[in-house]
Amino acid sequence: MTDNTNLLACMEVFIAVADSRSFSEAARRLGVSQPSVSRQIGALEENLGVRLLQRTTRRISLTEAGEIYYKKARKIQREVIEAGNAISDFKKSASGLLKIGAPIGWTEIKIAPYISEFMAAHPEIELDIVATDDMQDIVEERLDLVLRVGALHDSSYVAQSLGKVVLVLCATPEYFKKHGKPLVPTDLLEHNCIVFDHSFQWAFKDQKTEQVIEVSGKVNTNMVAVMIAMTMQHMGITLLPVQLLREQLASGELVEIFPDYTIFYPQLDVKEVFVLYSNRKHLPAKVKAFIDFYRDKI
Numbered sequence: 001m002t003d004n005t006n007l008l009a010c011m012e013v014f015i016a017v018a019d020s021r022s023f024s025e026a027a028r029r030l031g032v033s034q035p036s037v038s039r040q041i042g043a044l045e046e047n048l049g050v051r052l053l054q055r056t057t058r059r060i061s062l063t064e065a066g067e068i069y070y071k072k073a074r075k076i077q078r079e080v081i082e083a084g085n086a087i088s089d090f091k092k093s094a095s096g097l098l099k100i101g102a103p104i105g106w107t108e109i110k111i112a113p114y115i116s117e118f119m120a121a122h123p124e125i126e127l128d129i130v131a132t133d134d135m136q137d138i139v140e141e142r143l144d145l146v147l148r149v150g151a152l153h154d155s156s157y158v159a160q161s162l163g164k165v166v167l168v169l170c171a172t173p174e175y176f177k178k179h180g181k182p183l184v185p186t187d188l189l190e191h192n193c194i195v196f197d198h199s200f201q202w203a204f205k206d207q208k209t210e211q212v213i214e215v216s217g218k219v220n221t222n223m224v225a226v227m228i229a230m231t232m233q234h235m236g237i238t239l240l241p242v243q244l245l246r247e248q249l250a251s252g253e254l255v256e257i258f259p260d261y262t263i264f265y266p267q268l269d270v271k272e273v274f275v276l277y278s279n280r281k282h283l284p285a286k287v288k289a290f291i292d293f294y295r296d297k298i
Helices: 004-020 023-030 034-048 064-090 104-121 173-179 185-190 224-232 246-251 285-297
Strands: 053-055 060-062 096-102 125-131 145-149 158-164 167-171 193-196 201-205 210-214 219-221 237-241 255-257 262-264 272-277
Touching (some): 004 023, 004 064, 023 034, 060 064, 096 104, 104 125, 104 145, 104 224, 145 285, 158 285, 167 262, 185 201, 185 210, 219 224, 224 237, 272 285
Parallel strands (some): 096 145, 193 219
Antiparallel strands (some): 053 060, 167 237, 167 255, 201 210
């Protein structure tokens, strides 16, 4: 295999197999047939003269050589993508396909309502929005940028802050009418709390003290959209970013409690919302257009 183009193609196939641990899933992600994946892996191993994958009827794993090659190949893949993205800098106007990854709740409330305005301002852009509450990999999922709330673990990516996240504790008037409104944080022990991802500890801080309350409730979920829906259905009290609830709080559909406290999850870092992208030196015009437009919205 002397053709560098073929080598890069085989490398991409190998990365997909290594990431998914499945020939069929790698074929699905790449939009090719499973036999094609098998052929390209075989050609790559033959070219390198080593076995990269251990195959059994039940699972696929990386050999020691495969682990080393995978780390180097991912770095090369990222640099190739950055090289292609750098070309966008030569365009004066934002254009082309912009693939965005974002949490479901933030997509529904902070991105979707302004799509028509964004598209009107940038008519040459096509949008592909992948909404999920799972952690998204920019390179593996071929995303141009990812919106992420909380702690960052992708040191190889560029991160720009879009603002601080302020958490509010709230419920519907109907819930408080039926169950009473808590007067002090410890009153939450007697209430049904809608909890995010088993984060049962809620911290309350004012100018003098800080206390942590171990809350409980009948609804626990890792999806913000579910938390909002359950809260609006009068099922309990929840702790969510104010950015996602401005309309409901303004209309009175939700009522905030303990506004004099700074409230947060002590076990979670959700204090800031970021946009992540892969290239360090060249920001494509389409990515810059999204960041500039949505910074104020978010």
